[in-house]
Amino acid sequence: MNIWRKSSHSDETGGHCVExxxxxxxxxxxDSKDLESGHLTLTPGAFATLIDRVKRDELPR
Known part of the structure; x- marks a missing residue:
């Protein structure tokens, strides 16, 4: 069983919620608002790259 935790940067007003x-x-x-849609699995390296790109605001909106 996976233990999910909500990101400390999640929007508590119902906007952007990531676990x-x-x-x-x-x-x-x-997406914590749509648990039935499944999840994205990332390798540790891919997750680190994603976090770096988010911090640099390099992702499309």
């Missing part, structure tokens, strides 16, 4: 879980092969990411 993370450490899994055997990396990190799982899901």
């Amino acid at each position: 993370l879980a450490h899994i055997a092969n990396g990190v799982a990411v899901r």
Whole structure:
């Protein structure tokens, strides 16, 4: 069973809510408002790259 935790940067007003879980092969990411839609699984390296790009505001909106 995965233990999900909400990002400390999630929007508490219902806007942007992301949850993370450490899994055997990396990190799982899901939308906490839509649990039925599944999750994205990232390797540790891919997750680190994602976090770096978010911090640099390099992702499309």
